[in-house]
Amino acid sequence: MTELSSALLEFVAAPNVTVVLSEDGCTVALESAGKPDHTSSYWDSGNDSGLYVEPEDATLFDAQRSPGDIEDYINDYNLTVPVSPELASSSSATPLGAIGISISGAPIFNDSEGNGDVSLGVIQGFDRNGAHTGPQTYHYHLEPKAISYDDDSLVGIMADGFLIFGRRCYSSADYPTDLDESNGHASVTLYTGSGAEDAEYHYHVSTEQYLNGDYYLIFPGNFQGTPGDIN
Numbered sequence: 165m166t167e168l169s170s171a172l173l174e175f176v177a178a179p180n181v182t183v184v185l186s187e188d189g190c191t192v193a194l195e196s197a198g199k200p201d202h203t204s205s206y207w208d209s210g211n212d213s214g215l216y217v218e219p220e221d222a223t224l225f226d227a228q229r230s231p232g233d234i235e236d237y238i239n240d241y242n243l244t245v246p247v248s249p250e251l252a253s254s255s256s257a258t259p260l261g262a263i264g265i266s267i268s269g270a271p272i273f274n275d276s277e278g279n280g281d282v283s284l285g286v287i288q289g290f291d292r293n294g295a296h297t298g299p300q301t302y303h304y305h306l307e308p309k310a311i312s313y314d315d316d317s318l319v320g321i322m323a324d325g326f327l328i329f330g331r332r333c334y335s336s337a338d339y340p341t342d343l344d345e346s347n348g349h350a351s352v353t354l355y356t357g358s359g360a361e362d363a364e365y366h367y368h369v370s371t372e373q374y375l376n377g378d379y380y381l382i383f384p385g386n387f388q389g390t391p392g393d394i395n
């Protein structure tokens with residue numbers, strides 16, 4: 165195998181992600197500076213980026229937001245994953261910090277904030293993309309609406325090499341009903357062939373409402389593959 169899959173070509177096309185296929189074609193290295201290619205209230209309000217947007221509720225946001233603007237964080241995220249990841253014999257818990265790289269360039273975090281679960285107070289400090297800054301980077305905890313909003317868009321790639329899509333699945337255009345405890349399942353996607361033999365394991369953004377609100381955790385489960393380090 166010496167060519168990138170069509171899904172990985174989406175990352176090649178993404179302005180804030182760099183993709184390099186290994187010489188033997190078995191692994192792919194992704195690199196990003198952790199900054200998103202979309203608007204956020206976490207860009208500096210001086211708007212040098214051209215991507216700053218006012219928060220929905222400025223008073224609440226100012227009270228609950230995390231310290232620092234996107235520009236304040238200098239990062240270089242590297243992740244090397246197999247081109248054809250396989251399910252592990254047992255799942256593994258996700259660590260704090262980056263657990264995946266999204267198609268926007270910003271990292272994906274799990275459902276924890278420090279030592280606790282993401283709380284309503286933390287959510288009130290998120291931008292419209294379920295994201296905030298700190299401790300080292302801008303990152304998503306919830307469905308990143310600029311990438312996917314109640315649809316089947318490609319959201320990113322997790323540290324175990326499996327892709328993550330929005331709440332809906334291309335295979336049915338609906339919410340998947342056969343998800344495992346990591347919101348994963350095997351089915352065809354936009355990037356596979358259409359036959360039963362083309363089914364590939366992938367994750368979805370959680371379809372369960374979090375804290376009874378219009379909030380959907382991006383990756384609350386365990387890795388079902390073997391995660392590489394994102395460093």
Ligand SMILES: [Zn+2]
Binds near residue numbers: 277296298303305
């Ligand atoms: Zn966080």
Ligand SMILES: [Zn+2]
Binds near residue numbers: 329340
């Ligand atoms: Zn699916």
